[in-house]
Amino acid sequence: MSKVYFSTWRGEMINNINVPQDEWKESAYNLPAQYDSARDAKAFIGWDGVALFKGDIDVVRLATEYAAQYQIYSEACGRCAPGRWGGRILYDLMDKIARGEGSVADMDHLKEVSRTMQTTSKCEIGKTVPTPLLDLMEHFEADFMDLIDNQKASPHYHLKEISYIAKITAPCTDACPAHVDIPGYIEGVRDLRFDDSLIATRQTMPLAHTCGRVCPHPCEDECRRTNLDEPISIMALKRLGADYETDHGFGFFHPIEKKASTGKKVAVIGSGPAGLTTAYYLALEGVHCDVYEELPVLGGEVAVGVPEYRMPIDKYNKDIEAVADLGVNFITNTKVTADMMRQFEKEYDAIMVATGTRISKAVRCQNERPEIEGYWGAIEMLDQINLWDKYGIGEPVDLTGKTVACVGGGFTSMDVVRCSIRAGAKRVIMLYRRDEKTIIRNTTYEEYHEAVEEGVEFIFHSAVDRIVDENDVLKSLIVDMYELVPDPEGGRPNLEKIEGASYELEVDYLIPAVSQSADLDLLPEEWALEQTSWATIKTNGKDYMTSRKGIFASGDCEYGPMTIVNAVGQAKRAASVMARYVQTGEVTLLDDEIMEDHLRKMKVYDKNEKVTGWLPGLPREQSEVLSADERKTNNREVNLGFTQEQAIAEADRCMRCYYIAMAAV
């Protein structure tokens, strides 16, 4: 909610012209009236309208600058006749009026060209750039006519003090924690330019193989195609570029050429997605990185947590190689201690803590004691399985004839139960407090159904009350059953225990996979780093510096257990901040990043928007998966990916919903 002088944003019509400022109506949207801590915005203009925060804005100049941004930013576009020429005509005519040389006919031509752009352009930029311009021409016609009639320049035409800051976005890009240029990489697939596709991805996401497979794809929840039929299968299209690079044995397609060495160096603690991402983008900026890894293998939880059948290690290793290709130095088998951190602070120009969350949380039931044989933390179990399956380190896990119960509901618990099936368990049970719908929402539809097909028993609305042991050997669990009781007040229904429904479940293993917490022993006590209430490292979520200068944190140890793409997004931003920090000692955000945060707050996707100009009813492509019998006894990759024809058909469904947003500051 923000007070506005005038707004047509998302179809609202707020006009406070000639209204005293204290009586101004508020906009229904989270518009960026305050640009950053130091500056107010004068106006915000974008694909869906325009909002003026001040009365003294020069609307003709604003319109001209917005049209000019289309010219500047058209590296993302310039791909269709109406957009390319129309966009230029729009700008030239606007500028002509703004500098005092316009005519009435120019106004008509502007409207004519706008209509053609709106109806025929290839992407949403071409279709939407005219929208706010037409709004301004309609509601501020007098301002335009004044310039035309008197052949004079617009009031701020020569004024240099106002910055016009623009940003390209898209609903999917906005929804992606790593802000991947999704329309760009899909365009690469559609044009069969897989190298371009990969480069588009790698601008903000180095783990293309990985996030082409195991990303929970929040972008697909905010895909505009949903308004027409079904969302694009965004995630699956990511792997085409990565596969092209790998399959043809090319060198690595990096998004920019690695810059010359700055002579600066950074220590990265942890080689999981956040650590790899930090190192990748810092290395591209010419900053040397030493990455310290506690385990004998690189990759963090994606390596030792995500099972082979979901994420083949040879593909993940390719992503890691891309990072190593930039000269990043990896040091394995090294658990960083507080003493080392003290030393690092002296030796390095900055430190990134990206140690994840590797402590399995307790189930919180009676008699829960780690020393009970058969009580086995999810992280420890997955470590053993993955180290053996992927690297031949340690020993295999054999659960032949055993009954395994897992308490969880998230991705980790799914990995536990499906790995248990593959390890030969006789019976595998997932105990989950809530219902089927919630488990699907917390994981994915595919993940849940594949587990069911493989024979995992899901017991919903259940919780372990007590562990029963005999001489510290697990025997059984006392399981309580719950039901949802509607709140008579109309609020959220409550989970209530069903008295008398508890029963005893005989198991050999109980694997808690409820959540994980961060091991922060490496942080020197005297640093007294601020922590969140859930015991992770605290940052402001924008620049990712901790309460101690030069010490940054990203990924799960900052956010709590979350997704790969979240870790990548945080680390990408942090790397950008760190690259400047090591040079200047200051913590700053780029305008692009400030705009990125504003847009996310506003949310680019509008689920109520009516999409026109596209044929509805084209179903989303489904990739082939191995049948349960083919997959449940081995580690073969379950999802076989799209065939090329499927991928092209799916890419063809993408509507290229690029938008330009601009703030006048």
Place this chain on the structure above:
Amino acid sequence: MVNFTINGQSVSCEKGETILNVARKNAIYIPTMCYLQKTTPCASCRLCSVEAEGVEGFVLSCQAPAIEGLCVITESDSLHKERVNIMKMYDVNHPLECGVCDKSGACDLQNKTLEFNVGTQEFSAKDQHRKIEHWGRINYDPALCILCEKCTHVCNEVIGDDAIDLYFGGYGSKVIPKNSETLDCTFCGECISVCPVGALVSSDFQYTANAWELSKIPAACAHCSAACALEYEVKHESIDAIGQEKIYRVTNDFEVNTLCGAGRFAYDFENRIYGKDKEAFLGAIEAIKKGAIRFSSLITNEEAMILQRMKEKLGIKLFNQEALNFSKFMKAYGSTSGQSLYSATLEHIRSSDAIVIIGSRIATDNPAVRYAMTTAARHKGARITYMHPIEDALMQNTAKQYVKYEVGAEEGVMALLAKTLLEGKTLDSEISAFFAELDLGYLEAESNVGDEEMMQLKKNLTRTKKRTLILGADLIAHAKAENIARLAGLIEKHTEFKVMIVAPSTNTLGVSLICDLDEESEGYAVGYNARGEFVLSSFGEGDLDMPSLNQQEGTFTTIDKRVVPTNVALPYNGYVLNDLANALGIRAEYTIDYTSQLPYSVGFECNAFDTLNARYGNAIKDSRGYELKSIEVTCDGVLSSVDELPEFNGTVLYACNPVLQFTPNTQKAHQLEEEACLRGSEQFAIAAKLSDGDRVEFDFGTLRQKRIFKIDTALKGTIALNPAYDLGLAAMVSSYRYQSVKISKVGS
């Protein structure tokens, strides 16, 4: 099937077909500026927007697949209005140089401007300076460019060079060389061909003729066995030489067919003579009577038929070692496959999702096959395994697996391949025994093809549905060619693979079917475009001149097993082979009288020349001429055991022309001037103790050759490429393509 209507007309199509394609098939016009059937839609012009009932806004017909029950409208007032506006925008600042532009008269922008009646320019935009680029055989003028993207699409998706890119910059967008300062490509010129305006033009042709002055002669390309459809564009040579015709350029129907640079730029290989040399003619008759003719496969089917008739009538011998090798190869192949012809076509390759190619440097041997493979790689994601002793940088973005085998080991590699592909198939006991007895350890060690590579190859086939095995010229001239062919025949017969055998020369397949060839022997022979004691030559150095292939009408038998016609682009004033035949009592008025007499028993039809179609129709596939019938043959082939694999030690050269060069005909072309050099990698140079630019001498087979050695940084490994196209009558290599040689430096 999907059923829907366009302008009220009921139409149907396969699932996934676009509205535009269905409209075109049903002869319903939708305007386009950027659409190219053989690539993915560029979707840049937006002219093909249509309306659909119940759908708000316009739908892009080139990209939208038809859906059941849709009612499409291709013409309406609002569509027309926007199409006119798009054309108005296209015309903004388009230079008014139609008077001199090469494209004038055949320009899509002109045509559509007229079609939409854009007579005035209402909008304007600031003009910008655009620098004209000179990229060797290609010039690019960004001011004329409408950014339709056809060129970049075709270069990447069909050719595979991926040498041009779009520089995105809105109004300042332009085509640029990809990752390079200047254009570095194979110069196929297909980008020129698809350019709808005069932005990409041939630097040689530019400003030499107007499109409407040129006569188009439909013909088949004479340079390789693809015999692609092309049109020679002909006009008088100058105003001082009325009647003296000249080929100005070659064009192709790019919507359906693709040309390489040899086809496009090497057209001026005609044999220019003035009048008939009666004395030489009589000499030729006497020479032929002496009992033998040696000839190359750069001849038409009809000429081959005449030679066969000479053999039948005069009892002379016919030597063509290259075609004889091929004929033996095909017979051996048929003896296990059960068919006289292989079954794959270029179209089959294009739609394959798995391809194995062995024994060819295909990008130079047969660009049409390479383009088909590129199409398969991009559009079908084909898993391509490229098996050859020399890696080819041109194939890197096409092939997903490179299997390097030792020179000479082809038979062993083929045995390993057949064993891998035939695993699990029900085979005769003899065949099973053959595979059981293979000494795998020896074969793998000597061929250097490991079990892991074969497992990978097999893995590449998972989930693939349409598979092609391509066999190259290296195999055909191999000492164990027939055993290799029998192994290939088994693969054709027992697996899902369709096989293609790449004939080494333009009409090798035709010659091998038409002529009853003899084993080479010493003694007197007339050479027809081949060495001999008396030489009939279209290359211009013989005892009696003969017409070149752009001066003849007749047919070729193509790699697609089609009999396709070619026509006379330039007149020829001298004697032709048919004249010699007539003088020898083999009577026919015209050479093309033999078209209907081609042997039915091997699959030809009795069609008269004039009934054969030389152009593509609206059908997407090659419908020129007719398709040869494959004849069922008895499977009586017996595999001989694979014993010792030959070893090639020391310095090894590979008979291989540079891209665009094939024969003395291409060598003659004024646009393809380049020096024929021995080209080797840096590694080769070190091993052979040579430096770039050294003059060297060596015996290649029986021929003493002197060449300049050049280091080619795109090459890897220790085998150098030795061209043959510049060797005149000795240019046709019929022996195994690899030779161990002793290289000595001269004159340093």
